[in-house]
Amino acid sequence: xxxxxxxxxxxxxxxxxxxxxxxxxxxxxxxxxxxxxxxxxxxxxxxxxxxxxxxxxxxxxxxxxxxxxxxxxxxxxxxxxxxxxxxxxxxxxxxxxxxxxxxxxxxxxxxxxxxxxxxxxxxxxxxxxxxxxxxxxxxxxxxxxxxxxxxxxxxxxxxxxxxxxxxxxxxxxxxxxxxxxxxxxxxxxxxxxxxxxxxxxxxxxxxxxxxxxxxxxxxxxxxxxxxxxxxxxxxxxxxxxxxxxxxxxxxxxxxxxxxxxxxxxxxxxxxxxxxxxxxxxxxxxxxxxxxxxxxxxxxxxxxxxxxxxxxxxxxxxx
Numbered sequence: 081x082x083x084x085x086x087x088x089x090x091x092x093x094x095x096x097x098x099x100x101x102x103x104x105x106x107x108x109x110x111x112x113x114x115x116x117x118x119x120x121x122x123x124x125x126x127x128x129x130x131x132x133x134x135x136x137x138x139x140x141x142x143x144x145x146x147x148x149x150x151x152x153x154x155x156x157x158x159x160x161x162x163x164x165x166x167x168x169x170x171x172x173x174x175x176x177x178x179x180x181x182x183x184x185x186x187x188x189x190x191x192x193x194x195x196x197x198x199x200x201x202x203x204x205x206x207x208x209x210x211x212x213x214x215x216x217x218x219x220x221x222x223x224x225x226x227x228x229x230x231x232x233x234x235x236x237x238x239x240x241x242x243x244x245x246x247x248x249x250x251x252x253x254x255x256x257x258x259x260x261x262x263x264x265x266x267x268x269x270x271x272x273x274x275x276x277x278x279x280x281x282x283x284x285x286x287x288x289x290x291x292x293x294x295x296x297x298x299x300x301x302x303x304x305x306x307x308x309x310x311x312x313x314x315x316x317x318x319x320x321x322x323x324x325x326x327x328x329x330x331x332x333x334x335x336x337x338x339x340x341x342x343x344x345x346x347x348x349x350x351x352x353x354x355x356x357x358x359x360x361x362x363x364x365x366x367x368x369x370x371x372x373x374x375x376x377x378x379x380x381x382x383x384x385x386x387x388x389x390x391x392x393x394x395x396x397x398x
Contacts (some may be wrong), residue, residue: 091188096184099154100124100139101147104133105216106188108138110250112223114156115139117249123150134218149177156246159187167196174199186210186246190266193234193259209234209241209262212252213269227251232265234258256297279351282344289340315362322352323359325369331376353377 095118100107103126111121117375120138125147126132135144151157151173159388161169166189173179181204183195190211197207203223211232235243244254257265280303287295309317322327330352356373359365365373 086305095119095124096156097154099150099157100135101150101159102126102161103135103136103144103159104160104162105218105222106212107158108134108157108218109216109222110160110188110212111142111227112138112220113250114246116223119161119249120154123153125150130218138223147173149178151178151180151183154183156184156186159185163189163191166192171199174203174255177203179203180203182206184208184242188212190269191263193257193262201397206239206242207235208239208246210247211257211266213224213255214249215273224238228253230255232257232262234262241318263321278347282341282347286341286344315358315364318355318359318362318364322355322356322373323364324372325365327369327372327376330373334376349377 096114098111098114098119098121100111100121103124107126111124116119121142123145124135124139124142126135126144132144135142145153147169159166159169166187170185172185179185179200180213183205185195185200185205186208189196189209189212190213192209194207194209197205197209201207209232212226213230213232214222214225216225229252231247231250231254233240233243233247233254234257240256247254280299283299284295287298292298306317321333333348334345337348353374356365356370356377360367360370
């Protein structure tokens with residue numbers, strides 16, 4: 081066994097001073113991860129009490145300063161502000177002369193590629209778009225979750241190696257995304273992750289209304305298995321009354337949702353229609369059963385197969 085002392089990350093060459101503009105949930109976690117790789121967080125900007133709290137928890141002893149001063153102090157600057165605020169921030173920093181030639185300027189927006197940093201590029205900065213495909217809590221657990229996390233990387237070709245190296249140092253896996261593909265890439269992630277939270281929260285509420293005492297314990301194994309099956313098998317993992325063509329069961333669902341949670345009906349119908357389309361296209365939903373089902377989904381009224389639904393594989397899957 082090798083018992084020789086391991087090198088201190090801080091002794092590695094080309095360690096950078098790191099600044100964070102926008103102490104939301106993402107920036108402090110990335111800076112803390114870079115600190116573990118030996119880089120030096122030196123400044124962070126934060127306005128609200130919550131953002132100051134996150135900065136204090138994840139980046140203790142790092143001074144909170146104005147954005148322009150963050151750029152003055154740091155060689156590598158993380159711009160971790162909301163998507164809609166990013167273009168104005170970049171333009172403002174460039175116009176005021178805060179951007180320095182040779183400075184690495186990294187934004188973490190999923191929506192934008194590197195072109196949103198063009199004003200800073202003209203000022204001599206090196207633009208990188210590094211978007212972690214991860215949901216953040218604003219707590220130290222986020223640093224651990226970066227291990228193995230995919231990052232959507234967009235940068236000029238000459239900076240590609242530098243961008244990928246930073247991602248790897250944060251424990252992530254770089255995935256190259258073309259500039260023109262960034263909006264589609266981000267839409268795909270939002271469709272999966274953001275809408276999943278809404279669906280799960282609605283399901284929890286409905287189970288509580290139905291009298292289930294521990295809906296989280298009931299849903300946990302089911303959703304875990306469904307996610308695993310979907311990632312492994314795609315559309316082949318579809319189960320449930322829509323995939324089976326149980327129009328009567330789906331109609332009963334809609335009736336109960338209208339009675340107890342009318343705000344969920346539109347979402348249920350939309351997702352059921354999308355599920356039916358995919359099940360039909362992949363041969364899971366029999367065409368002869370699809371007509372009644374699609375009729376129910378078209379207007380949310382009772383179908384013709386009865387209230388409980390007796391068609392399908394009889395497996396009793398959700």
